[in-house]
Amino acid sequence: MSEKIIMKNPVVEIDGDEMTRILWAEIKKELLSPYVTLLTDYYDLGLPHRDETDDKVTADAGAAIKKHRVGVKCATITPNEQRVEDYHLKQMWKSPNATIRAILDGTVFREPILVNCVRPAVRNWERPITIARHAYGDVYKAAEYRVPGAGRAELVFTDAGGTETWRETVCDFEGPGVLQGMHNKDDSIKSFAHACFRFALDKKQDLWFSTKDTISKQYDQTFKNLFQVIYETEYKSAFEQAGITYFYTLIDDAVARVIRSEGGFVWACKNYDGDVMSDMVSTAFGSLAMMTSVLVSPDGCFEYEAAHGTVTRHYYRHLKGEETSTNPIATIFAWSGALRKRGELDGDEALTRFADRLEAASLQTIESGLMTRDLAGLCEGLTPTILNTADFLRAIRARLDTQNS
Secondary structure (H helix, E strand, O other): OOOOEEOOOOEEEEEOOHHHHHHHHHHHHHHHOOOEEOOEEEEEOOHHHHHHOOOHHHHHHHHHHHHHOEEEEOOOOOOOHHHHHHHOOOOOOOOHHHHHHHHHOOEEEEEEOOOOOEOOOOOOOOEOOEEEEEOOOHHHHOEEEEEOOOEEEEEEEEOOOOOEEEEEEEEEEOOOEEEEEOOOOHHHHHHHHHHHHHHHHHHOOEEEEEEOOOOOOOHHHHHHHHHHHHHHHHHHHHHHHHOOOEEEEEHHHHHHHHHHOOEOEEEEEOHHHHHHHHHHHHHHHOOOOOEEEEEEOOOOOEEEEEOOOOOHHHHHHHHOOOOOOOOOHHHHHHHHHHHHHHHHHHOOHHHHHHHHHHHHHHHHHHHOOEEOHHHHOOEOOOOOEEOOHHHHHHHHHHHHHHHHO
């Protein structure tokens, strides 16, 4: 084995919950620490510690990414009522991902990880589809109220001087119901637009953007108009020179076009749309465990994570002492993405090459027929050997060692 790589600057390491927390430790032990002397600024966003710190640790982690510019995050729990009860929480803490996205004012880009032996469920998809998800506002920052009975709900705006400038009735309730108020900000939408245009140019891929402005004639139309102005004034010539296009359509039309497409483009979506469509795209390409996710801020900060959740079902089996075959690829690629970006920013070619080798070894292991159970059912063209998680990680390490020998 060659000499271990010494990192020049740290990445922000954000630990998480349940089965992915177990994977996190095993990946570091098996695939990272033998090859790299890891330099990290560590934050524990496991749900018990978030509760102990009144969620201050989440804000601290976001601030650390702004300082060090690169972070890598394990999957975390966003608690519902059941989780509050299970973990005896002080309150129903907000999504840590949403908190960090707001701190960084970033855009989430999610792209499927392709292997030769897993064909997309949509057979005409030949190239990856990257989902660009706006990372602020909408339902994730909404004010909600459970209406107890008859009454009037109104939307009111009072300007900075204290003058009420607008009021509109939302609903005259005749009985119980539910109420929600959403918002967004021009600055955040503009940052989203810039991130999408730059990302498409870097990838040299067409950019699609979709909302429902025919129905939402103020909210969604603001997104559409700001995107169009920014494109026309700042990116049109660069897109034309690169031979790529910017395309706007309604969200329902976009879904139909995506299904009929060959892939190979960036699809920009509002916050909730991106949340849903990224799961659809990842599953149709094979598995949610085979999808990268990176949060990119306007000032050049990057947070890498797996697109999937904490794999609760496998965690409960693990607690019973049962063997699991949990797919670690997306979490491995979160680490490799962060290490590669750290290497790029620091001019550390050894670290960048290691990230490339780690990804190549992971995919070659699968394409050789060694894989976790979730991929075995999707595999075509070879007879798969199903491995438990520990053996799969060891198989990847064996390929890494072969590369380094």
